[in-house]
Amino acid sequence: MAKVRKRHTQVAMEFKTWGGKRKGAGRPRKGSRPSEPHARRARFSRMTPVHVTMRVVAAVGALRRRHAYHAIRRAMYPILARSDFRIVHISLENDHIHAIVEADHEMALARGIQAFESSAAQRLNLAISKARGVRRRGTVFVD
Secondary structure: OOOOOOOOOOOOOOOOOOOOOOOOOOOOOOOOOOOOOOOOOOOOOOOOOEEEEEEEOHHHOOOOOHHHHHHHHHHOHHHHOOOOEEEEEEEEOOOEEEEEEEEOOHHHHHHHHHHHHHHHHHHHHHHHHHHHOOOOOOOOEOO
């Protein structure tokens, strides 16, 4: 009896679906409005003013309210004591703050903005808590 030979067929190769450029690849966005790209800040000289934009989270609400204005104003008092960082001008918008600042060097700029954001976040949370009657805690600034 003759042995029947099996007919060979080509096997399809399955490729992995991860990696490479494709729709939906990469880190997910943090929301409908992405934050600033983390790029190295351009070098500046001591007396060159720098424009800084600080966005607030939606849960904070509008900054153009009396309690928010006074909270931001009180947040600037500790910054006035700094000799290496100065807030020259500030503008409150509904969902962000524009500030024109001067700093002696890059580290003073970073630390000054951090100090102002921290002070403003504490005072804004307190002011919002008093206005709404419910304690507000947590993040105030997006970036």
